[in-house]
Amino acid sequence: MTAPDVLLQTARRGELHHTLILHGSDSRLLRATSLAIARALTCLEGTTGDGCPSCSKIDRGIHPDVTVLEVGEQRKLISVEQIRSVISEAALRPYEARRRVFIIDPADAVSAGGLNALLKTLEEPSASSMFLLLTRSPDRLLPTIRSRAQLIAIRPQVTPPGEVAAREQIPLQLARLRQSAGDLEPGEAEVLAREIVAQLASFAARRDYSALLSVAARCASLDSPVDAVSILAAILRDLAALDPEETIAPSEARTIREGLGARRLLETAEEVLKGGNRLLVNVDLRLAIEQALLTLRAR
Numbered sequence: 001m002t003a004p005d006v007l008l009q010t011a012r013r014g015e016l017h018h019t020l021i022l023h024g025s026d027s028r029l030l031r032a033t034s035l036a037i038a039r040a041l042t043c044l045e046g047t048t049g050d051g052c053p054s055c056s057k058i059d060r061g062i063h064p065d066v067t068v069l070e071v072g073e074q075r076k077l078i079s080v081e082q083i084r085s086v087i088s089e090a091a092l093r094p095y096e097a098r099r100r101v102f103i104i105d106p107a108d109a110v111s112a113g114g115l116n117a118l119l120k121t122l123e124e125p126s127a128s129s130m131f132l133l134l135t136r137s138p139d140r141l142l143p144t145i146r147s148r149a150q151l152i153a154i155r156p157q158v159t160p161p162g163e164v165a166a167r168e169q170i171p172l173q174l175a176r177l178r179q180s181a182g183d184l185e186p187g188e189a190e191v192l193a194r195e196i197v198a199q200l201a202s203f204a205a206r207r208d209y210s211a212l213l214s215v216a217a218r219c220a221s222l223d224s225p226v227d228a229v230s231i232l233a234a235i236l237r238d239l240a241a242l243d244p245e246e247t248i249a250p251s252e253a254r255t256i257r258e259g260l261g262a263r264r265l266l267e268t269a270e271e272v273l274k275g276g277n278r279l280l281v282n283v284d285l286r287l288a289i290e291q292a293l294l295t296l297r298a299r
């Protein structure tokens with residue numbers, strides 16, 4: 001089950017905290033998740049969302065117990081008046097559902113006066129109402145609000161690299177690389193990977209040690225040592241595990257696999273990661289990678 005699934009099941013059982021902060025960079029996903037929680041909380045069939053009258057009212061934005069508070073047109077903030085009207089509603093019994101659900105999107109747009117009013121309600125929550133506060137980052141909310149809520153990170157689901165590769169008709173290795181690029185731009189990661197594969201092929205074909213030194217120097221030149229180490233290790237593993245046809249450079253991948261062997265590539269990936277762990281004690285990254293890559297030598 002993915003995190004939102006767990007969340008929806010918990011909502012369905014009525015076991016959610018009375019105030020949730022849903023945070024994440026994808027604002028549409030936050031809104032969709034909050035509405036899914038509202039459906040799970042109020043569904044007449046007890047599901048996590050279906051076509052029952054309650055769920056379809058939520059879908060159409062007309063459920064009397066589900067209120068979405070947002071920034072009005074030509075305004076920048078959710079006003080204290082908007083919050084006050086919500087608070088007086090929150091004290092009432094729900095019309096038809098077990099609970100009233102208030103979605104504030106985004107919660108960091110609530111005015112200072114609104115926040116003060118809201119805090120009192122969150123301090124003494126009524127059993128029949130629930131608040132969902134949406135925000136890019138919980139840091140944008142007052143600590144006093146955060147401390148009264150349960151924080152839940154909502155991240156877009158990552159499509160398996162195999163699916164991405166098939167859909168976009170790109171090599172599997174490239175799809176995997178894009179997902180493990182860390183702070184690197186995916187394009188930058190691809191260029192780096194092609195350079196590394198070319199150097200490794202040169203080493204595999206001619207035992208050209210300067211190629212390994214170049215790989216180490218290139219990785220050490222990246223701004224983020226963590227990304228350098230994880231990308232290099234991922235490349236070595238993919239060269240060991242993938243069919244050369246699934247890599248970004250099939251003919252070079254074949255040279256590397258035949259010249260060095262899958263097992264040695266995997267061992268080297270491990271050594272690179274170990275070298276990466278030593279970065280915490282200020283080891284020179286270039287030297288650490290050079291040493292790790294020497295695992296590629298025949299014994």
Ligand SMILES: [Zn+2]
Pocket residue numbers: 042043044045046047049050051052053054055056
């Ligand atoms: Zn339903």
